[in-house]
Amino acid sequence: MLAVTAVLAAFALSAAVLRLLLLPRVAAWFLDHPNERSLHASPVPRTGGLGIMLAVIIGMLLAGGNGLLVALAVSLTLLSLFDDWKSLPSGVRLLGHLTVAVIFVLVFFPDANWITLLLLMLAVGWMTNLYNFMDGADGLAGGMAVVGFGTYAVAAWLAGNSQFALESVSIAAAATAFLIFNFPPARMFMGDSGSIPLGFLAAALGLVGYRQELWPLWFPLVVFGPFVADASVTIVRRVLRGERIWQAHRSHYYQRLVLAGWTHRRLVFAEYGLMLISSIAALLALRQLLSVQLLILGGLAAVYTLIGSAVDRRARLQGK
Numbered sequence: 001m002l003a004v005t006a007v008l009a010a011f012a013l014s015a016a017v018l019r020l021l022l023l024p025r026v027a028a029w030f031l032d033h034p035n036e037r038s039l040h041a042s043p044v045p046r047t048g049g050l051g052i053m054l055a056v057i058i059g060m061l062l063a064g065g066n067g068l069l070v071a072l073a074v075s076l077t078l079l080s081l082f083d084d085w086k087s088l089p090s091g092v093r094l095l096g097h098l099t100v101a102v103i104f105v106l107v108f109f110p111d112a113n114w115i116t117l118l119l120l121m122l123a124v125g126w127m128t129n130l131y132n133f134m135d136g137a138d139g140l141a142g143g144m145a146v147v148g149f150g151t152y153a154v155a156a157w158l159a160g161n162s163q164f165a166l167e168s169v170s171i172a173a174a175a176t177a178f179l180i181f182n183f184p185p186a187r188m189f190m191g192d193s194g195s196i197p198l199g200f201l202a203a204a205l206g207l208v209g210y211r212q213e214l215w216p217l218w219f220p221l222v223v224f225g226p227f228v229a230d231a232s233v234t235i236v237r238r239v240l241r242g243e244r245i246w247q248a249h250r251s252h253y254y255q256r257l258v259l260a261g262w263t264h265r266r267l268v269f270a271e272y273g274l275m276l277i278s279s280i281a282a283l284l285a286l287r288q289l290l291s292v293q294l295l296i297l298g299g300l301a302a303v304y305t306l307i308g309s310a311v312d313r314r315a316r317l318q319g320k
Contacts, residue, residue, distance in 0.1 A: 010059030010170040014177035018051035022181065022188060046084055048182060049194020052145075052174050053077040056201070059170025064163050068107060069204060072100045073197045076128070080192035094129075097196065101125040104204055108211060124203040127224070130231035131199025132192055137254055138184035139268040144227055144275055145175035145198050151223045151279040152205055155286060159214040164205075171201060184264035215286060222282040222297065226274045229304050230254060253311050260314055277303065 020026065022045060053073065060070050079096045082088065101124035105117055112120065135141035153168035175198075181188040190198075206220025221228055230253045238251065250259060257267055278300060285296040 006059050006062040006166055006170050007173045009062060010055045010173040011177045013058055014051050014055035014174040015180060017054050018048060018178060018181050021047040021051055044186060044189050046189040046191030048178050048188045048190035050081060052178050052190060052194045053197055055174035056171050059174060060167050063166035063170055065167045072104055073201055076100055076197040076200055077193050080196040084191040084193050097128045098125050100200060108208060127203035128196055128199040130227060131202060132195040133231045134227045135190060135195040137258060137267055138186035138264040139179060139182055140254060140271055141190060141195050142175050142179045142182045143268060143272050146172050147275040147279055148202060148224050155283060156209065156214050161214055164209065164214065168205060184268060219282055223279055225278040226271060253308060256311055
C-alpha cells in the first residue's frame with residue numbers, strides 16, 4: 001500500500017504543480033529564450049524542474065529515503081532554480097555542484113582512499129553536469145529519467161531491496177508526469193532546476209546501489225549510457241578542437257540530428273529505443289558470469305559506435 005501511495009503521490013503532485021507553473025504569471029518569470037545552443041525558436045517556460053523535484057522529494061521521503069541525499073538534491077534544486085531565474089556565473093554553479101559531490105562522497109564512502117574519493121567526486125560532478133548538457137530537446141531528459149530510474153527500481157527489486165526500488169520508481173513517476181507537458185512539442189522545459197538534481201541523483205543512487213551491493217559499478221553507467229556516451233564523446237572532441245567547453249554549443253549527437261532535419265518526435269523515439277536497449281542490456285548482464293557480461297556490454301558498445309559513426313557520416317555528407 002505504501003508503495004502505491006508513494007508512486008501515485010509523486011505522479012499526482014508533479015502533474016499538479018507543473019500545471020500551476022504553466023500559468024502565465026508564473027511562467028513569465030522563468031522563460032528559456034533561444035540562444036546558440038537552443039533547438040527551439042520561441043521562449044518556453046523552464047519551470048518544470050521545480051514541479052519534478054517537489055514530487056521527487058516527497059516521494060523519496062515517503063519511501064524512507066536518506067535524509068542527507070534528499071537535502072543535497074534540495075540544495076541543488078534551489079541553486080539551479082536561482083540560476084534559471086538570474087543566470088549565475090558558471091564558476092559559481094560548478095562550485096555548488098562540486099561541493100554537493102564532495103559532501104556526498106565523504107559521507108557515503110568514508111573508508112575510501114583519497115584516489116577513490118577524488119575519482120568518485122569527479123564522477124558525481126560530471127554526471128550532474130552531463131545530464132544538464134543533454135537536456136536540449138523536447139522529451140529527452142524526462143524520458144531518460146523515466147527509463148533510467150525505472151531500471152534502477154527493477155534492479156533493486158530483483159535484488160530484494162524494496163525501499164531502494166520505491167525511491168527510484170517515485171523519481172520515474174514524477175518524470176512521467178513531466179512528459180505530459182514536455183513531450184514534443186513541449187509546453188515546458190525542466191531547466192537546470194530539474195536536470196542538475198536529476199543528474200546528481202542518477203550518480204548518487206547509482207553509487208549507493210553499488211555500495212549496498214545491488215549492482216556492480218558499471219551498471220549506472222550503462223543504464224544512463226545514452227547520455228554518458230553522447231556528452232562524454234562530445235566534450236572530448238571539443239577539448240581536442242581547442243574549443244571553450246563552458247560555452248553554449250550545438251554539437252551533441254542529438255542536437256546534430258535535429259539540425260540535420262530530424263523532428264523532435266523522431267529524435268526522442270530513437271533515443272527512447274536506445275535507452276531501453278541500454279537498460280535491458282544492463283539488466284540482462286547484471287547476474288551473469290564476467291565473460292557473458294563482457295559479451296553483452298561489448299555488443300552494446302558496438303551499437304553506440306555504429307550509431308555515432310552514422311551520425312558523423314551524415315554530418316560530413318551535409319557539410320556540417
